[in-house]
Amino acid sequence: xxAKVTVxxxxxxxxxxxxxxxxxxxxxxxxxxxxxxxxxGKALDLQEAAPIEGHDARVxxxxxxxxxAGSDIVIITAGIPRRPGMSRDDLLTTNARIIRDVxxxxxxxxPGAILIVVSNPLxxxxxxxxKTSGFPRHRVIGMAGVLDAARFRAFAALELDCSVxxxxxxxxxxxxxxxxxxxxxxxxxxxxxxxxLPEVRVRAIVERTRNGGAEIVNLxxxxxxxxAPASAAVEMAEAILKDKKKILPCSxxxxxxxxxxxxxxxxxxxxxxxxxxxxxxxxLLPEEREALHRSAAAVGDLVAALGRLSF
Ligand code: APR
Numbered sequence: 001x002x003a004k005v006t007v008x009x010x011x012x013x014x015x016x017x018x019x020x021x022x023x024x025x026x027x028x029x030x031x032x033x034x035x036x037x038x039x040x041g042k043a044l045d046l047q048e049a050a051p052i053e054g055h056d057a058r059v060x061x062x063x064x065x066x067x068x069a070g071s072d073i074v075i076i077t078a079g080i081p082r083r084p085g086m087s088r089d090d091l092l093t094t095n096a097r098i099i100r101d102v103x104x105x106x107x108x109x110x111p112g113a114i115l116i117v118v119s120n121p122l123x124x125x126x127x128x129x130x131k132t133s134g135f136p137r138h139r140v141i142g143m144a145g146v147l148d149a150a151r152f153r154a155f156a157a158l159e160l161d162c163s164v165x166x167x168x169x170x171x172x173x174x175x176x177x178x179x180x181x182x183x184x185x186x187x188x189x190x191x192x193x194x195x196x197l198p199e200v201r202v203r204a205i206v207e208r209t210r211n212g213g214a215e216i217v218n219l220x221x222x223x224x225x226x227x228a229p230a231s232a233a234v235e236m237a238e239a240i241l242k243d244k245k246k247i248l249p250c251s252x253x254x255x256x257x258x259x260x261x262x263x264x265x266x267x268x269x270x271x272x273x274x275x276x277x278x279x280x281x282x283x284l285l286p287e288e289r290e291a292l293h294r295s296a297a298a299v300g301d302l303v304a305a306l307g308r309l310s311f
Contacts, residue, residue, distance in 0.1 A: 003072045004027055004029075004071045005021050005029050005074075007029060007074075008032045008077060009076065009079065011226075012081070015031070017075055017234055021234055022046055022055055023053050023057075026057075027057065027073075030060055030071065032061070032067075034078075035063075036063055039061030043061030044059075064105075068106060068110060069109040072240075072241065073116060074114070080098075083223070084221055089302060091120050091121060092121055093309055095119050095125055099119055099132070103133050117143065126264040137252070137255070138277070139276075141250050141252065141275060142264055143229065144250070145170075146236060146248050148171035148175065148209060150169075150231070151208075151209045152186060153186075159197060160188060166188050169181070169182075171209065172266050175251065178295035178298045179266070180266075180288065180291045180295055181205075239271040241273075245271070246271050248268070248269065249267065250267070250271065250276070251266050252265070252269050254267065254296075258296075260292075263303065265292070267279055
């Protein structure tokens with residue numbers, strides 16, 4: 001039987017994710033948005049591309065959640081994106097209300113689904129989705145580290161003039177200014193990047209990765225990145241649907257791992273049919289651990305602000 005993936009939010013990230021899901025034939029796709037006609041129109045357009053792309057995924061769109069019933073995965077991209085001068089944190093209350101609303105409606109019809117959250121500020125929105133859904137932590141996963149690591153990998157490959165496929169990277173922490181790229185875990189065919197590039201170039205790649213989202217917001221001016229975020233969410237969905245047990249950096253609700261409890265923070269996890277099948281703890285240098293804890297504290301501040309605002 002074909003899998004079903006619901007994508008909530010038929011904007012830039014959501015529609016691009018729907019396209020990739022369909023073209024990879026990962027399952028049937030349901031697009032949901034509050035804008036009347038938009039999810040229906042984009043779904044129909046994608047369906048009409050199917051004969052040319054050669055896939056047999058059904059793509060439907062709607063303003064309610066009827067068609068989403070029984071989804072295996074729900075990808076949440078609803079919300080407002082950043083504009084120049086805005087940080088991800090500026091989206092906090094607006095997007096928290098939206099995430100609470102869409103999570104409630106989605107999980108009512110898909111109580112067994114795995115939620116992949118994309119909306120920002122990412123780690124705090126995961127918190128809202130976890131608490132609203134009442135799902136166990138292995139079924140609520142944030143998309144951040146795959147995107148941040150992809151940016152790191154892209155910049156490293158450009159710098160080294162080598163295939164992106166040879167580069168792997170690890171970025172931990174919250175999806176914000178405090179993210180923790182780990183150059184010593186960034187390798188090119190197993191060789192640490194720190195052996196291949198001078199320190200100053202590695203530092204420049206780290207900085208560009210940290211500002212990767214803002215760089216695109218400043219260029220686009222009317223919205224934020226969507227091709228790479230959509231690719232990242234679909235890689236996670238694929239790992240789950242195919243039970244690949246892929247090791248990917250994702251935002252996970254920690255219960256003591258890395259000395260952090262009760263917060264979503266980006267860490268390496270194993271993604272398979274059950275969702276997060278394992279949180280992987282790796283040894284960190286004291287300064288890396290400190291940076292991770294600083295990043296977790298920033299996530300904690302947002303979660304505390306949500307509590308105070310009772311959004
Ligand atoms: N229910 C369903 N859809 C909603 C709701 C809601 N309650 N509120 C907003 N939306 C929809 C909007 O109508 C819009 O079509 O979410 C969509 C968001 O699309 P874009 O504005 O194009 O934003 P996008 O670039 O896709 O980013 C979405 O992902 O990367 C993050 O920071 C980004 O939080 C943002 C999210």
